[in-house]
Amino acid sequence: MKFSGTKDYVAGEDLTTAVNAAITLERPLLVKGEPGTGKTELALQIASSLGLRMLEWNVKSTTKAQQGLYEYDAVSRLRDSQLGDKKVEDIRNYIKKGKLWEAFETDEKVVLLIDEIDKADIEFPNDLLQELDKMEFYCYELDETVKAKNRPIVIITSNNEKELPDAFLRRCFFHYISFPEADVLEKIVDVHYPGIKQRLVREALTQFYEVRETPGLKKKPSTSEALDWIRLLVADDVEPETLREKATNALPKLHGALLKNEQDVHLFERLAFMARRQGS
Template sequence: MADAVFLDRSLCRAPDLAVAVNAAITLERPLLVKGEPGTGKTELARQIAASLGLPILEWNVKSTTRAQQGLYEYDAVSRLRDSQLGEARVHDIGNYIRKGKLWQAFEADAKVVLLIDEIDKADIEFPNDLLQELDRMEFHVYETGETIRARHRPVVVITSNNEKELPDAFLRRCFFHYIRFPDAETLKRIVDVHFPGLKPRLLDEALNQFFELRGAQGLKKKPSTSELLDWLKLILAEDLSPEDLKRPAGEMLPRLHGALLKNEQDVALFERLAFMARRQR
């Protein structure tokens, strides 16, 4: 704890986030941040790094990512090729070790923020495969026989879109923080960054329809901030007015709904709702 760096609450966009970050640092545990896509989890980690005044290392997880890649990878093929060519570098196996993001964070000269982004994209065993390394802050390199230990314990931020359940053993070792979907006022500030000067009446009408859409029961995929921004971009490109956005009686789907709804089940849901509404009139 001697080199711990804590987050000043006044520098953070939300007091509860500062509490979560400082709790994770105090407990020396990773901070697991969950929330819907588009709620700013990745950007939040960058803000944490900026607020703490620390560099950030980002490990973007994919469906094919293995936990071992975060530690290191041994390029046996290149070594074999070099041995066949008689290269002198072949005698030092370290020339064929590619350091992963955890290794880079562990050997850094000062504390860093390590972001493991979208951990739920990987195989279900991926989180468990990192338990020991994140607990002990060390790992063994079998090819060279050395043990890599963290010089300074990094602030580990792990994000998840909640697409799949994470193992209980992994969850027990994390401090949890959930980012709620932004309210209307927060979304207005986000929109203003991307579309400054958007007419208030147009934005109000668009947000009303957006939240109505999100609030529908039975949606398979609720539209996120990213879909809202795409929709507004199309609305501006079509030069639509607030009146143009208003739906005719009996219509449930908004204009240009393909930017908001991304599967046929959700479109069919609103078509059924519109049909039922017309029958009841």
């Protein structure tokens, strides 16, 4: 079972090597990188490439590790018992299975995505150590151990908002998705917009990297924002020459797709003002 990328996802050799190493070691693949570099999409493409079903667990700041295993609704059971409902006789009616339980009980191998693990409390990764390592957990309400029938391929993403515990990192295979070079990003654009004008793409990417490298920028635009921007340029039928002329004023055309906070917009407005003063 080897991952080699798909026609819809440009994966470099280092990334495919990391994915296949994690599959071989049967360890979770921890993927870090800037937001918008395709971490979540990677799990979808691994599942597509290998012909597997994918389960997705989206982690939030309020998410607890227990929710990935199961949740026992004792309140509903108490209420039903007061109403004389016969389903209270089977406690399984009040157990909601989490994504890990779903992945463990499937008869076929699946891809399990734990998305943005760094959003949760710092103890969240530690609370999943044994479950991800041994691929089993104990359900106290049922007095039984739930074991994985087939060890899932686990992909864990992180935007690096907080450090993850060493004990958790030790159990993962790690890969950092670096921001793509211009030639790789051009291939990504071709995948999403086949047949697009190459002169426009080259001019747009030249300006895009100039924006990313601007000193003092608070948030650098990501791959997904580059794709959105180029899509807008195509929709507006912008010519490369027009784009180049606009660049001389420092503030990019349709800059709202690239600059996502007022500080960065003000930075480029100041640069535009200085460029006009020097040109006058």
